[in-house]
Every structure is written in structure tokens, then in C-alpha cells.
Amino acid sequence: MTTQTELLTDLMQRLDAPAARYADLDRYYTGKQPLAFLSPEAKTALGNRFGVMASNIPRLSVTALAERLRITGFSGDAELWADWVRNDLDQTSGVAHREALLLGDSYVIVWADQFGNPNVTVESAKQVAVLTDPGTRQTVAAVKRWEDTRAKTTEAVMYLPDRIIRLRANQAGATSTGFQTVDEIANPLGVVPVVNLRNTDRIIGDWGSSEIDDLKPLVDALNKSLADMMVTSEYVGRPRRWATGIELTEEPVLDDDGNPVLDEDDQPVMTEVNPIPEGNRAMISENDAAKFGQLAAADLAGYEASVRVILGQIMAVSTLPAHYVGVFTDNPASADALRAAEASLTARAEARQATFGRAWEQVARLIVAVRDGRDPNLIDDIRVQWADAATRSVAQEADAVVKLYSAGLLPASYALGKLGYSDDQIAEIRTARTQDSPTSTTGVGVGA
Incomplete structure (x- = not known):
């Protein structure tokens, strides 16, 4: 147990x-x-x-x-x-x-x-x-x-x-x-x-x-x-660009506070950088031997x-x-x-x-x-x-349901359900049709 x-x-x-x-x-x-x-x-x-x-x-x-x-x-x-x-x-x-x-x-x-x-x-x-x-x-x-x-x-x-x-x-x-x-x-x-x-x-x-x-x-x-x-x-x-014949420039390395980083001899640590900013669309050089080109894009x-x-x-x-x-x-x-x-x-x-x-x-x-x-x-x-x-195509579905209802093959409540209406919506439709046109007999009726 x-x-x-x-x-x-x-x-x-x-x-x-x-x-x-x-x-x-x-x-x-x-x-x-x-x-x-x-x-x-x-x-x-x-x-x-x-x-x-x-x-x-x-x-x-x-x-x-x-x-x-x-x-x-x-x-x-x-x-x-x-x-x-x-x-x-x-x-x-x-x-x-x-x-x-x-x-x-x-x-x-x-x-x-x-x-x-x-x-x-x-x-x-x-x-x-x-x-x-x-x-x-x-x-x-x-x-x-x-x-x-x-x-x-x-x-x-x-x-x-x-x-x-x-x-x-x-x-x-x-x-x-x-x-x-x-x-x-x-x-x-x-x-x-x-x-x-x-x-x-x-x-x-x-x-x-x-x-x-x-x-x-x-x-x-x-x-x-x-x-x-x-x-x-x-x-x-x-596309990446390339250039030859241009001398690189040196700039001091800065720390997080923007101050130059010093080496053991208290001299600024320098680094070589591209003299042409990456965002520039035109590249200029005073060296007549300089060459420019562009690699193919991926x-x-x-x-x-x-x-x-x-x-x-x-x-x-x-x-x-x-x-x-x-x-x-x-x-x-x-x-x-x-x-x-x-x-x-x-x-x-x-x-x-x-x-x-x-x-x-x-x-x-x-x-x-x-x-x-x-x-x-x-x-x-x-x-x-x-x-x-x-x-579903609403027009096609409605046309088929109306034809089946008109032929007497489907009752009204089932026809409305076939069109996608829920039970409470069908009840509301039945009530509304009774109030609006109690003697109406055309279309998908509510009495069947």
C-alpha cells in the first residue's frame, strides 16, 4: 500500500x-x-x-x-x-x-x-x-x-x-x-x-x-x-581598400583616462597607425609613388x-x-x-x-x-x-454552405457552424433574426 x-x-x-x-x-x-x-x-x-x-x-x-x-x-x-x-x-x-x-x-x-x-x-x-x-x-x-x-x-x-x-x-x-x-x-x-x-x-x-x-x-x-x-x-x-608607398604615422598609446602610456624609461609608448582615416571616401598622398586599390567584396x-x-x-x-x-x-x-x-x-x-x-x-x-x-x-x-x-476562402465557403442549405441538406444551425460561428454567436444570430425579421424565410434561416 x-x-x-x-x-x-x-x-x-x-x-x-x-x-x-x-x-x-x-x-x-x-x-x-x-x-x-x-x-x-x-x-x-x-x-x-x-x-x-x-x-x-x-x-x-x-x-x-x-x-x-x-x-x-x-x-x-x-x-x-x-x-x-x-x-x-x-x-x-x-x-x-x-x-x-x-x-x-x-x-x-x-x-x-x-x-x-x-x-x-x-x-x-x-x-x-x-x-x-x-x-x-x-x-x-x-x-x-x-x-x-x-x-x-x-x-x-x-x-x-x-x-x-x-x-x-x-x-x-x-x-x-x-x-x-x-x-x-x-x-x-x-x-x-x-x-x-x-x-x-x-x-x-x-x-x-x-x-x-x-x-x-x-x-x-x-x-x-x-x-x-x-x-x-x-x-x-x-570592399576593402589598400595603399602602398605611404609612410605610416605614429601616435602615442593612451590609457582609459586619455593619458599617454609610458615605458620603463618614462617615454611615451608609440604605435603606428594608418594615416588615412577609415571613414574617408578620398585618399590623398604627397608621395608620387603611392598606389591605391580596392579588394573585391565578398x-x-x-x-x-x-x-x-x-x-x-x-x-x-x-x-x-x-x-x-x-x-x-x-x-x-x-x-x-x-x-x-x-x-x-x-x-x-x-x-x-x-x-x-x-x-x-x-x-x-x-x-x-x-x-x-x-x-x-x-x-x-x-x-x-x-x-x-x-x-478558408470566405466567399467560396459561404457559397457552398448556402447551396447545401437551400437544397435542404443542412439545418441552419449546422450551416452557421460550418461558416465558423461559435455556439453563442449562433444563438445571438438566431435572436437578432427573430427580432429583426421574424417572418423572413430567405437566406440561411434560423428555424431549422
């Missing part, structure tokens, strides 16, 4: 295990990862004179998918969408998607507020972890941990199928030790009210996978090519070819179309061409809809269970509805 202390230790260890990986993914997402593939000599030569050079493809790959994961409603419960909007999930569900696409996991906690209404919060994998049964793959325990910076304590809540335990450690940064039980309440739901949104297309694995895992080495290579191009542009991209075309090759690999791995990553080809000439160019990205987004949809349906069942006092295991008729993941 696992004790509460052992269970808490297992949960805390699982919470801390991927911390280094999450920090690395965060650096790539924010474009603050260090330059890779640089030789020690190059690092020494550049020193601190080179700024941050990062093409933030990882953020683009995450947001390009997340913007296509938009929940528009649920079937099976007429009041569910109102609870969804009241908890701001029409906005924060997108945050959960981005978090899961980046880190591999995100979480949603469902409980009741002081009035008994469902209270739903989106949580980061940096603060929440779950344990699952290997046989049933059901969540058997979960924990959320955070620091209270004002009280200098570490707070935690452990979620079990039969009870919820509030814990506290009187120190900041506590991991798995030093926690004492502050409060304990019964869990009438009978299940752990924590849902895991896992970004994975495999069954086996302790954690979800990040969309940028495969992109990291390619992004490092891209940033290296861009950095080399910038360094080359700085040093040899501008050709940066090789770097452009390198960038194109790497971007091609990035497009293949991430399914980002060419016009997303800045490849200079002809833009899609029509809406159909645009949809074709984004077909792979759309297919990946639809796969993520199927993956996350099961988790959101579990969240919806918990919302209904809290609201109505029902057993969440007996609620099985709720289905999530997603907006079309493809880039």
Missing part, C-alpha cells in the same frame, strides 16, 4: 524530472538559445561583440498549429458553452494548446468555486504532474506546486480520486520534502479532476513530445549560417544557398509552407492554391484536434459533473466541435 508521503515523493519527482528539458525548449521558443556549431576560435574572435542572432522558427511552428486549433462548441449539453465562456476557456484553451505543443504537456484542473459553479483553470507542465495507471492509463494522482513569494513558502495541492490535500512547506524552493498537510477535503467526483493535454501520436511514453524537438538542430544550423553571413558582411562584405550568395537548403529541411520537418518561412517563391495565386500549399500543415492540425479533443471532452464531462452533481464516468454523449483547420 503506497503511503501519502511516498505518493507525494513520486509526484514531485515526476514534476522535477523534465525541468531542464522545459528550460531548453523555452530558450528556443523565445529565440534565446546560444549559437551552436561555432568553433572555439570563432567564439574567441567574436568575443562579446556579436549580438543575438536567432531566426525564431520554433515559435512560428507552434503558433502556426495553435491558431488552427479553435474550439467552437460542444454537442450533448446545451448549457456547456456558457460554462466554457464563463471560465474564459474560449481564450485560455489556446494557451493550453500552445503550452502542450511547446512542452509536450499541459493540464486543466476542474473544481467548484464558492458558489458551486464549475471553476476551470489551464495549468503549465512546470507546475503540474500526474501519475497514471499502467494498465488502464487513467490518472490516479496529480499534484500542483507553486511558490508564495510573499510568505516565502512552497504550496502544493495533491489530487486523489477520493480526496484533495492542501500541503505547505515553510521554505521557498521545496521539492519533495518538508511538506505538511494544511487541509484535506473529500472529492465527490470519484476521479482525479486534472486532465492532461498530451501532444503525442504514440501510446508509449512518460511525457508528450514538443513540436520543436526535431527543429532544434535545424534551427541551430540556420542561425549559424545567418551568423556567418552577418560576420562576413561586417568584415569583408564592404560574395554572400553561398550563404543564401545554405539558408535555402536548411529552410527546405525545416519545411519538411515542420510542415510549414514556403510562404510561412520566407522562402522567396511565387505566392499562391488563388485560395485553392493556398489550401494546397498548406495541406500538410492542415493535416497535422487536424491530427492535433483529434489528440486534444479527447482531453477537452474529459474536461467537459467534469464541468457537467460539477455543475449537475453527476458521475463523470456516466457522461458519454459530449463531443467537441472544432473550427476548420484549413485556410
Whole structure:
């Protein structure tokens, strides 16, 4: 029999295990990862004179998918969408998607507020972890941990199928030790009210996978090519000039305060300098034997070819179309061409809809269970509805939907949903049409 202390230790260890990986993914997402593939000599030569050079493809790959994961409603419960909007999930569900696409996991906690209404919060994998049964793959325990910076304590809540335990450690940064039980309440739901949104297309694995895992080495290579191009542009991209037959001048070496540096004999240390300032556009010499010339500028075309090759690999791995990553080809000439160019990205987004949809349906069942006092295991008729993941031509889509509705193949509510309207927007349209033209029978009606 696992004790509460052992269970808490297992949960805390699982919470801390991927911390280094999450920090690395965060650096790539924010474009603050260090330059890779640089030789020690190059690092020494550049020193601190080179700024941050990062093409933030990882953020683009995450947001390009997340913007296509938009929940528009649920079937099976007429009041569910109102609870969804009241908890701001029409906005924060997108945050959960981005978090899961980046880190591999995100979480949603469902409980009741002081009035008994469902209270739903989106949580980061940096603060929440779950344990699952290997046989049933059901969540058997979960924990959320955070620091209270004002009280200098570490707070935690452990979620079990039969009870919820509030814990506290009187120190900041506590991991798995030093926690004492502050409060304990019964869990009438009978299940752990924590849902895991896992970004994975495999069954086996302790954690979800990040969309940028495969992109990291390619992004490092891209940033290296861009950095080399910038360094080359700085040093040899501008044509270098040369001159012969001109005597160099001597100037004293000055210290930080502007005073001459003296040698052992108290004589100023002198250095030879170019008599023609670097910024001068004209070079003049009194020596009739002096000669001037200019070296050829560096050709940066090789770097452009390198960038194109790497971007091609990035497009293949991430399914980002060419016009997303800045490849200079002809833009899609029509809406159909645009949809074709984004077909792979759309297919990946639809796969993520199927993956996350099961988790959101579990969240919806918990919302209904809290609201109505029902057993969440007996609620099985709720289905999530997603907006079309493809880039749509509004005119073409509207024309097709109106034709299907006019032919009697689609009811009005479904037709409006096909056009991208959410459940609450459809309700507002129905009310407005009833008030404005209660006898109207033309167009996409509201009675079907």
C-alpha cells in the first residue's frame, strides 16, 4: 500500500524530472538559445561583440498549429458553452494548446468555486504532474506546486480520486520534502479532476513530445549560417581598400583616462597607425609613388544557398509552407492554391484536434459533473466541435454552405457552424433574426 508521503515523493519527482528539458525548449521558443556549431576560435574572435542572432522558427511552428486549433462548441449539453465562456476557456484553451505543443504537456484542473459553479483553470507542465495507471492509463494522482513569494513558502495541492490535500512547506524552493498537510477535503467526483493535454501520436511514453524537438538542430544550423553571413558582411562584405608607398604615422598609446602610456624609461609608448582615416571616401598622398586599390567584396550568395537548403529541411520537418518561412517563391495565386500549399500543415492540425479533443471532452464531462452533481464516468454523449483547420476562402465557403442549405441538406444551425460561428454567436444570430425579421424565410434561416 503506497503511503501519502511516498505518493507525494513520486509526484514531485515526476514534476522535477523534465525541468531542464522545459528550460531548453523555452530558450528556443523565445529565440534565446546560444549559437551552436561555432568553433572555439570563432567564439574567441567574436568575443562579446556579436549580438543575438536567432531566426525564431520554433515559435512560428507552434503558433502556426495553435491558431488552427479553435474550439467552437460542444454537442450533448446545451448549457456547456456558457460554462466554457464563463471560465474564459474560449481564450485560455489556446494557451493550453500552445503550452502542450511547446512542452509536450499541459493540464486543466476542474473544481467548484464558492458558489458551486464549475471553476476551470489551464495549468503549465512546470507546475503540474500526474501519475497514471499502467494498465488502464487513467490518472490516479496529480499534484500542483507553486511558490508564495510573499510568505516565502512552497504550496502544493495533491489530487486523489477520493480526496484533495492542501500541503505547505515553510521554505521557498521545496521539492519533495518538508511538506505538511494544511487541509484535506473529500472529492465527490470519484476521479482525479486534472486532465492532461498530451501532444503525442504514440501510446508509449512518460511525457508528450514538443513540436520543436526535431527543429532544434535545424534551427541551430540556420542561425549559424545567418551568423556567418552577418560576420562576413561586417568584415569583408564592404570592399576593402589598400595603399602602398605611404609612410605610416605614429601616435602615442593612451590609457582609459586619455593619458599617454609610458615605458620603463618614462617615454611615451608609440604605435603606428594608418594615416588615412577609415571613414574617408578620398585618399590623398604627397608621395608620387603611392598606389591605391580596392579588394573585391565578398560574395554572400553561398550563404543564401545554405539558408535555402536548411529552410527546405525545416519545411519538411515542420510542415510549414514556403510562404510561412520566407522562402522567396511565387505566392499562391488563388485560395485553392493556398489550401494546397498548406495541406500538410492542415493535416497535422487536424491530427492535433483529434489528440486534444479527447482531453477537452474529459474536461467537459467534469464541468457537467460539477455543475449537475453527476458521475463523470456516466457522461458519454459530449463531443467537441472544432473550427476548420484549413485556410478558408470566405466567399467560396459561404457559397457552398448556402447551396447545401437551400437544397435542404443542412439545418441552419449546422450551416452557421460550418461558416465558423461559435455556439453563442449562433444563438445571438438566431435572436437578432427573430427580432429583426421574424417572418423572413430567405437566406440561411434560423428555424431549422
